[in-house]
Amino acid sequence: MTEDNGNSIDSNSQESDGLVPIPDGIMEGAAPIGSITSPSSTQKYKMILRDYASNLQVTGSLVTLDYEEMNRQSEKITKTVLCQVVDAEATNHHHEKNVLRALLREKGRIPGLSGRADNKEVELLPIGSLVSVSGSNVHQLPRNIPPMGTDVRFASAEDVHRFSGDHDTIYNIGHLYETNVPVGLMLKHFGDGDDGWGDAHMLGVFGATGSGKTVMAASIIAGFAARKEMGMLIVDPQGQFSGFELGTGGWSWKLDKAFEAVGRGQDVDVVNMDEVALESPRLFTELLRRNDFFKTLSILGSENEQRTVDDFTSYLDSRLTDKDDPIKKLGDLDLDDDIFHMACTIGAATYANPSDRAKKMAETVVSIPFKMTKLNKIWKQTQDKFGKSKALSELLDDVLIYRRIIILNINVEGRMKDLYAKEILEGIRQKAESIYRIKQGNPWRGDPAKKYEDVITNALIVIDEAHRFAPQAVGKNKDVEAMVESLADAIRTTRKLGVGWFYITQSFADFDKRIFRQIQTKILGIGIGTGVDEEHLQAALNRDQKIVEFYKGLPRPTTTGVFPYAIIGELVALGNGNRGLFVSAPKSQEQLVKMNPRHFTETNGQPVNARAWKEKTSKALLHGTKQIPATTDIEDEIPF
Numbered sequence: 001m002t003e004d005n006g007n008s009i010d011s012n013s014q015e016s017d018g019l020v021p022i023p024d025g026i027m028e029g030a031a032p033i034g035s036i037t038s039p040s041s042t043q044k045y046k047m048i049l050r051d052y053a054s055n056l057q058v059t060g061s062l063v064t065l066d067y068e069e070m071n072r073q074s075e076k077i078t079k080t081v082l083c084q085v086v087d088a089e090a091t092n093h094h095h096e097k098n099v100l101r102a103l104l105r106e107k108g109r110i111p112g113l114s115g116r117a118d119n120k121e122v123e124l125l126p127i128g129s130l131v132s133v134s135g136s137n138v139h140q141l142p143r144n145i146p147p148m149g150t151d152v153r154f155a156s157a158e159d160v161h162r163f164s165g166d167h168d169t170i171y172n173i174g175h176l177y178e179t180n181v182p183v184g185l186m187l188k189h190f191g192d193g194d195d196g197w198g199d200a201h202m203l204g205v206f207g208a209t210g211s212g213k214t215v216m217a218a219s220i221i222a223g224f225a226a227r228k229e230m231g232m233l234i235v236d237p238q239g240q241f242s243g244f245e246l247g248t249g250g251w252s253w254k255l256d257k258a259f260e261a262v263g264r265g266q267d268v269d270v271v272n273m274d275e276v277a278l279e280s281p282r283l284f285t286e287l288l289r290r291n292d293f294f295k296t297l298s299i300l301g302s303e304n305e306q307r308t309v310d311d312f313t314s315y316l317d318s319r320l321t322d323k324d325d326p327i328k329k330l331g332d333l334d335l336d337d338d339i340f341h342m343a344c345t346i347g348a349a350t351y352a353n354p355s356d357r358a359k360k361m362a363e364t365v366v367s368i369p370f371k372m373t374k375l376n377k378i379w380k381q382t383q384d385k386f387g388k389s390k391a392l393s394e395l396l397d398d399v400l401i402y403r404r405i406i407i408l409n410i411n412v413e414g415r416m417k418d419l420y421a422k423e424i425l426e427g428i429r430q431k432a433e434s435i436y437r438i439k440q441g442n443p444w445r446g447d448p449a450k451k452y453e454d455v456i457t458n459a460l461i462v463i464d465e466a467h468r469f470a471p472q473a474v475g476k477n478k479d480v481e482a483m484v485e486s487l488a489d490a491i492r493t494t495r496k497l498g499v500g501w502f503y504i505t506q507s508f509a510d511f512d513k514r515i516f517r518q519i520q521t522k523i524l525g526i527g528i529g530t531g532v533d534e535e536h537l538q539a540a541l542n543r544d545q546k547i548v549e550f551y552k553g554l555p556r557p558t559t560t561g562v563f564p565y566a567i568i569g570e571l572v573a574l575g576n577g578n579r580g581l582f583v584s585a586p587k588s589q590e591q592l593v594k595m596n597p598r599h600f601t602e603t604n605g606q607p608v609n610a611r612a613w614k615e616k617t618s619k620a621l622l623h624g625t626k627q628i629p630a631t632t633d634i635e636d637e638i639p640f
Helices: 011-016 098-107 157-164 213-225 255-261 281-290 302-321 337-347 354-367 369-385 392-400 414-439 478-497 531-540 545-552 589-595 611-616
Strands: 034-037 045-049 062-070 076-091 119-133 136-140 151-154 170-176 182-186 202-206 231-236 245-248 251-254 268-272 405-409 459-464 499-505 521-524 564-569 581-584
Touching (some): 119 157, 157 182, 213 459, 213 499, 231 392, 255 589, 281 369, 302 337, 354 369, 392 414, 414 478, 521 531, 531 545
Antiparallel strands (some): 034 045, 062 076, 062 151, 119 136, 170 182, 564 581
């Protein structure tokens, strides 16, 4: 026979070595690997391994056992207990005898006794128990101790299915490590009903480069996409998801094909951030500042410039809300004489004679043609970013209300990426707060009460490279600090509205601790837990030292071709989610599809319409290797 990990087991060679042959089907739970022995307690069982199972890898595995007990009605019932193997210990009392120590020192082993007289025992932690009542499985706490000698077997696919249940939302993300037993997550939507949680959840995929975290995240995204009740926003700072093709070689993913197979191809849009109309007056003014608009007006000194930025932001905000002459969007606002002189007036406000200073400031700029040219170019370039046909708030409506799947590509150079990220998060927060106020019957002036009065939001926000959006250390970067606060505020508000969050990142240590602690379900690829990540790893796995050590011993995928993960949390379909389980990812996208026939139901699903996207971007951008053009450096265009 052949073991699941590919190691050949030859029964004839075992018999010639004096070992007991391994029974057929032992890896599938068809034969016992051991039995309960003493001492055992309600919290921890001890199992002694059979001789033929003594060389099997069992630590971290799931096992099951059946025994009879009496219920409160004095009726005999059969209880099935699911356990996790957490530790193993081998003893051989012959090796402990002083008289044989000399032989051990000389030979290294005791002929006929070393290996054959070994006693191997393992610890089992009960995860849950089932009792069959009238044909239904009733979950119970494992509050009793099985009789000594009760047979224990590897958990079979049927056992895991019984404990997980038969719910349509169970989505298999892989197999229990070194087995063929599928295990999954309960990917319900965040609304009400049997298929919904009734509130939002947060989850995260973490792992070093090469751990397969992006492909694992893509497979989970596909599972959530099968819930047609949900919208989804995928914030893509590297252009990986926008190109649809993820991973390399055999372990690769075509995200567009996954969307088609779950019947959501027609709901998917890929959008470049430079196609979206920005809306925030604060961002408009900040872009002016970054391109030296206020310095060109001779507003010097950081304090003066910051005060001017704040006051000019208030001015722009007032233009949007002006009852007599409101503008629909900042992209409609040209740099006319009124705005030019208003900028000068605001910039001169702290001087002794502000009106004279403002007049002189305006005259100076007008008298130097290249300065006026520069101001107009800075304004026009900023104005263009706010004048696109579709506003960011409308894009968020597509996700939150109309249940579309939007992949938003913000693969731009760094200084703009942080600003865009903050704008997106702030837009989500403002949208969520507005909807929440309306639903509570307390709308503010400007809230579109009629539009959102009967709206039910149900969506997932996916953040790739999440440490960029919520870094633990922000230093003196006020933009990043504001972005983290926007994310924290957005999370607090959106969870009330059935909007969950999904984070993908390489490291725990670089991720904001406040947000990390709120993540209910964690999927950990290899490479986490070294150095400063250690404390986060302990917290992620509930400080279960044996599970932590097993995780640290997982081999690298480059050496085995297997992508292992630890999974823990509320969405895990097996047990109560408080203990880490170990899974290996499917070998291919095709294998995952076959494991989830209830999700991938469309053999000829409507394709994703990426035509417009492909027309506007190069092949390199499709594969996430080319950045969207950022703001042109204004000074390079000015002949000083």
